[in-house]
Amino acid sequence: MLASNAVFASEAAAAPEKSPGDVLIFTNGDQLTGKLMHSTGTTVTFHSDMAGDIDVNWSKVKELRSQRQFVVLGKGARKSWRSLRSVPSGSIKVEDKKIELKGEHGTQVMPIASTADVLDQETFENEALKEVNFFRRWTGTATLGSTLISATQNNYTYTGAANLVRSMPSVTYLPPRNRTIANFSGSYSRITQRQAQGAPVLPDLLSSIYHVDAERDEYMNSKIYLLAQTSFDHNFSQGLDLQQIYGAGVGWTVLQRPNQTLDLRATLGYEKQQFLDTTTEQNKNLIGSLVSMNYNLKLPLKAIFQQQVQYLPAYNQPEAYSVTENNSLSFPLYKRFRWQVGTLDSYLNNPPMAIYPAPSNRRNSFQFTTGVSYTFK
Structure with missing residues (x-):
């Protein structure tokens, strides 16, 4: 018994003490114990086991205490991912609308209003400094829809889409x-x-339209980035067997707000067009550009509107240009499921004449689709 008591006593002594949680005290005297997630110059995001994640205006906070290590990013400074390696860090205490940051090189006191972001050291290092496995941190949506009719005619229609993005860091702040x-x-x-x-x-009457694209962006600063992209298209109504595009260029984030973003891109590259039921001489090898606009808008009721417009001029054959416009509007259904409606309008200026008895090729094709999408996180 004495031996077992000694073992229990040694284990208890060796067990590390559980660090107390962060404490948020309101101006009315109420307080929460939990974890400081993130803050800006106006609001603080705090996690409590009882209340979950809450956003509180700093004007309603009397005091905040934490023994964890944090990073403070100042407001107004031009930030890039390279400059993040030298930002100040340490333990923090918030009182009288000021943040006290105690680090290795002393204590700094700064007004809350002068800070852009405050986040814990672990999250900062994982998001801003470390490289993560390429197959992790992908987000996006997958959409499926179908129509089956058996009546005067038998009609089978299938639609699908997948939109994936991997951003480093994965947090917007x-x-x-x-x-x-x-x-x-x-x-x-x-x-x-x-x-x-x-x-x-x-x-039988047949219609098939497929599109695949991929892009890699490397940011020079928070607004400008270099990019490389490729895309592949098939459109039966235009007689397009396969269109391949390979290019590189520059992008500009014109608008970056919590509820909307706007990106402009321009590339220079090679385009190859191969057509169905036509002569080999009518296939094209083009040198051109891809100029595009991507717009995202968060609407009331958690609806999301997305629009993409692309213009593809060809410099060695100016008549061989094309334009596409893609729009989608989605609404929440249940948890990660959303209901989505969309349109896709594609215009090819000079499709070649098809060899009889194949149907004539059309310049324009239009799709209206509906379906249920699933969000990946």
Whole structure:
């Protein structure tokens, strides 16, 4: 018994003490114990086991105490991911609308209003400084839809899309370092017509449109980035068997707000167009550009609107230009599921003449799709 008591006593002595949680005291005297997640010059995000994540205006906070290590980013300074390696860090105490940062090189006191972001040291290092496995931290959505009709005609339509993005850091309050984007969209439809007895056989009606693209962005600062991208397109109505684009250029984040973003991109590259049911001479090798605009807007009721417009001029054959516009609007359904409606308008200025009896190629194709999407986090 004495031996077992000694073992228990040694284990208790060796066990590390659990550090107390952060304490948030309000001006009315109420207080919460939990974890400081992040703060700006106006609000603080605090996690409590009882209340969850809450956002509180600093004007309602009397005091905040924590023994953990934090990083404080000043307001007004031009931030890039390279400059983040030298930002001050230490333990913090907030009182009288001031932040006291106690670090290795002494204590700094600064008004809350002069700070842009405050976050814990561990999150800062993981997000801003460390490289993460390429297969982790992907976010995005996947959408599926279908229509099946068996009546005067048999109609089978399938639509699908996947939009993935991997941003480093993954939090928006740190300056971006790099971003990887991958998108897929596809629509396939077949209509089988009823055959009248003794009449000529009616062919099936087919429509198929597919798009795949990928992009890599490397940020020079929080607004400007260099990019490399590629895309592949198939459009049966335009007689386009496969269009390949490879290019590199520059991007500019014109607008970056909590509820909306706007990006402009311009690239220079190589484009190859291969067509169905036509002569080999009508296939094209083009030198051109891709000029695009991407816009995202968060609407009331947690709705999200997204728009992408692309213009592809060709310099060695000016008549061989094309334009696409993609719009989507989604609404929350249940947890990570959303209901989405979208349109895709594609214009190809000079599709070649198809060889008879293939149907003539069209310049413009339009899609309207609906479906249920799932959000990855």
